[in-house]
Amino acid sequence: MNGMVIQLLGSAVAVAAMVALAAWARIPRPTPPLDAEAVRRLLAIDYPDNLLEDIWIAADGAGAIVRSGPRALVLSRLGDSWVTRDIAWEAALAAPIRGGRVRLKLADPSAPRLSLAVSGVNPWPPQGDLELAA
């Protein structure tokens, strides 16, 4: 038993050291802030057959919500990678904003919540385009 505890502690220290090294190395994939072009390219991977209508990009450039007919395609950065999901457009419009982020609830245990940064100049839902809210 003692041996196992020591082994576990040793492994935990090794894990911490490797994670620290990975952080120090700074070799993630580059993820510059999104622009419309990048949003289209990234969403085309998971939604190749969808027509992308209105593109809204999060205030920090780390996510996007795009209308595609009755659906909202959501793109969200996780570390140096991307996560996509789609929800009803109405549900996306109705999503609450807390702590400067629009909080999207998904009925999916693999990604129950995604949140994207909003700001005064970049509010959600997008303003000034009444068509969007219709």
Place this chain on the structure above:
Amino acid sequence: MTLDPIKPAFDPVTWAIPVFVITIVGEIILGRLGKVKANYEARDTATSLLMGLGSTIAGALLAGSIALVSIWIWENHRLLDIPMTAWWAWLAIFFLEDATYYWFHRIAHERRFWWASHVNHHSSQHYNLATALRQTWTGGVAGTWLLWLPLALIGFPPAMIAIQKGISLVYQYWIHTEAIRRMPRWFEAVFNTPSHHRVHHARNARYLDANYAGILIIWDRMFGTFIPEDEAEPPRYGLVKNLGDFNILRVAFHEWIGIGKDLMSARSPRDVIGYLFGPPGWSPDGSRETSATLKARWRERQAAAEADPAPPMAAE
């Protein structure tokens, strides 16, 4: 020379742990120096390594009872007496264990109940040596270990089976890297390699459900699941629907929770069986994506692109 047929003389995985640490450090440093292709993201790395650590704990909790079943079968019902010291016995178990692994791995991808346990190994969007250690916590519960019992029934000593399983796991470690592009041609023909296993970890529709090999790629070639890596289409790693965060509990349990939720909504025995043992993504009305539907749509797009070489979506 004598070898204990019950208690393994050594555990290949335990012996390999220092090698794991040294090679991960090496891959990160070489990646940092730009000598090899290697991407690490600290939180992703932490998740992979903690899953590995957790799996050794989960494994240890169940290993005893699982070993007892194997020992009981071997002691009471074995068909042959296979000496652990014979070279041919090791040669035989090398092939038989590897074939067992192929079928385990194929079921683990093609049937949701077993996918729920194996999915975590594929949940990283990275492909590096740390990803190799992203191992399941729920394999014992999923019961995939049952597939190795026939080896004990044939008469292979339980310790021998355990050692060979360990050797296979250690072999599969080094192939989780982008640092190696291709091994020599003869090696790629026979063995599982970084290139073959990159395809296995890819979420590109064309690469789904391929290359289930453990050590030898010959099983995929034999049973029609081999897909070579195409230089023109680099693999994108992870799940068809990637996880929304780095929470290790989500990594370990999300698909089990999904199964539970689906079962609550099941309205017939057919639904129950489909949700449990259908392909991942199965739904009563077919509204969700499965590998088969994703591949079919990819093929349609390919055909359309060939018919009309310049539509806007031709590249994907």
